[in-house]
Amino acid sequence: MAINRVFVIVLDSCGMGAAPDAGEFGDHDCNTLRSIVSSKEYSTPNMKKIGLFNIDGVDYAEKEALPLGAFARLQEKSRGKDTTIGHWEIAGIVSPDALPTYPNGFPADVIAELERAFGRKILCNKPYSGTKVIHDYGQEHEKTGALIVYTSADSVLQIAAHEDVVPLEKLYEYCRIARKIMHGNHSVGRIIARPFIGKYPNYERTPHRHDFSLLPPADTMLDVLQKKGFATICVGKISDIFAGRGVGQYIPIEGNEDGMKKTIAILGKDFKGLCFVNLVDFDMKYGHRRDVDGYARAATVFDKQLGEFMGKMRAGDVLMITADHGCDPKAPGTDHTREYVPLLILGKAIKAGVNLGTRPTFADIAATVTDIFGVHLKTQGMSMADKILL
Structure with a gap:
């Protein structure tokens, strides 16, 4: 057949x-x-x-x-x-070979390069639960415009931002920039856009997540x-x-x-x-x-x-x-x-x-x-x- x-x-x-x-x-x-x-x-x-x-x-x-x-x-x-x-x-x-992971967060030189490229400061820089990280850093992000950058046990760099603070296309642009920076020894498997909405303490992640692999x-x-x-x-x-x-x-x-x-x-x-x-x-x-x-x-x-x-x-x-x-x-x-x-x-x-x-x-x-x-x-x-x- x-x-x-x-x-x-x-x-x-x-x-x-x-x-x-x-x-x-x-x-x-x-x-x-x-x-x-x-x-x-x-x-x-x-x-x-x-x-x-x-x-x-x-x-x-x-x-x-x-x-x-x-x-x-x-x-x-x-x-x-x-x-x-x-x-x-x-x-x-x-x-x-395993893709690189960051149990202690990303190195200072990587964070500095990302901040220069984004033109924004970075918050968190630790392994974190995706729902907890927006609860813990969302207010500061809204006040300052700094981006929430975090990782997990996986080979990922995740960027969370409120859709009212950073429009979706801008967040995706930051992820594309990060994808270009994270190469060589820092070739993480995925850069992930993690947009969220709402007011503290009831922030919600949206379905507009996008992976840049x-x-x-x-x-x-x-x-x-x-x-x-x-x-x-x-x-x-x-x-x-x-x-x-x-x-x-x-x-x-x-x-x-x-x-x-x-x-x-x-x-x-x-x-x-x-x-x-x-x-x-x-x-x-x-x-x-x-x-x-x-x-x-x-x-x-x-x-x-x-x-x-x-x-x-x-x-x-x-x-x-x-x-x-x-x-x-x-x-x-x-x-x-x-x-x-x-x-x-x-x-x-x-x-x-x-x-x-x-x-x-x-x-x-x-x-x-x-x-x-x-x-x-x-x-x-x-x-x-x-x-x-x-």
Whole structure:
């Protein structure tokens, strides 16, 4: 059966157990999926039917007797546990070096250069929660016009500003300036615009966030598919993560539910190629905030929408569901966690019940997608097509 369309949906941060090298990343007994399965709010019958609980290492949920799809557990080979590194690996790039992080804030010379370039002073310069930082520094920002610059455990430089103080386009301009400055040893994965609105103490972040990412260091599955004339439709922050490269069509979203609604709508379109989707709420709203029940509810809502998606798939469609790292809501701290991730594969052309075991790299996804479309990608990943296609 000819495959015309592949949908890769990334459940951002939905890891499934500590990787063998988790200790090197400061993580130990972490398991995002196990943590949310324990919540009374959790119910994902559709993912269960595909084979989620049949994956290696799952001993805390009932297995499906006759799984509908193929399934695997993937280990990250790259030296990182952040969004950029994880997505790059899904798309075919294994990164031997971690991107720089700043647990003590950015160096004084970097801050001085940013202030000169912005023509504004900088507040904070520490790792901080995005909602707490605007609460703690928002008033001073409004009074002085100084920009709130902060980071996290990820390789990011984030700039927060009130939309009434710094118009959106001006904030984006500051981010582009910062992107040019943060190179070489300071090549952070993402510069993120974090606009907010409201009055103290009720500030709110707006959906106008925008990421300015590093260019991937090599071709990804998006690049090679686009060069060969295949569609590359990117839903959510995929376009930001890949700095727009290889992106044929960008579809912005406002949260997981909106992202799935738009992805379901894409099922009604005629195209040949890849639809690559990121659902960031799992990570941003629930994982980092260590909200077990919220994460579980979000998974439950996704699964209901997945049922609608499955019902509308065409004969030549393949669905892959995976994640880019973990963010265990029961782990200490607020950081990502170094975990295996799941892979579920479904479609009329896919063999049912195939356990692909534990795979050594997320890049097996890119190798498989490009193999399905007969396109060559230089990658450390190995195609699974011969094991899963009827």
